[in-house]
Amino acid sequence: MTIEETTEYAPERPARLRWAQHAPEVYKAMLRLETAAAQGLDPGLYELVKIRASQINHCAFCLDMHTKDALAAGESVERVVQLSAWEESRHFYTEKELAAIELTEAVTVLTDGFVPDEVYDHAAKHFEEAELAQLIAAITVINAWNRFGVTTRMAPGHYTPGQHQ
Numbered sequence: 001m002t003i004e005e006t007t008e009y010a011p012e013r014p015a016r017l018r019w020a021q022h023a024p025e026v027y028k029a030m031l032r033l034e035t036a037a038a039q040g041l042d043p044g045l046y047e048l049v050k051i052r053a054s055q056i057n058h059c060a061f062c063l064d065m066h067t068k069d070a071l072a073a074g075e076s077v078e079r080v081v082q083l084s085a086w087e088e089s090r091h092f093y094t095e096k097e098l099a100a101i102e103l104t105e106a107v108t109v110l111t112d113g114f115v116p117d118e119v120y121d122h123a124a125k126h127f128e129e130a131e132l133a134q135l136i137a138a139i140t141v142i143n144a145w146n147r148f149g150v151t152t153r154m155a156p157g158h159y160t161p162g163q164h165q
Helices: 024-038 043-057 060-072 077-085 095-108 117-126 129-151
Strands: none
Touching (some): 043 060, 043 077, 043 095, 095 117
């Protein structure tokens, strides 16, 4: 017998609500918004942003999805694993990625005093205005997805990379 065969894991918690089935127009609008927000952004950077926001928001479903998508797209396990401790692991990321990650945290955790000027200015140094606007939109969209996922308790573990692309 293997460890997997002898280990009894906790039961999966059922979803509270299948919100996309009950609000299909909202779901379709979110998909369109996701597509629009991603335009002009480096796909790898976008996955890092989605993972970091999902870590902060504790959205297990989104973490499962975006980690799998990032790894399937060629992102390294090391960079994904270190993302939750990016401030101590800065050497794994480019200055542009760090600016995006820092902005992601500031936009995601608005209760810490809004988006500080120094965080915004740092991002503005690394992104042209149109790209910065897209990045802010992308951060906003993943935060919205996180709120749907956490509130309705969407279960992680069933996503296949690329399933929603």
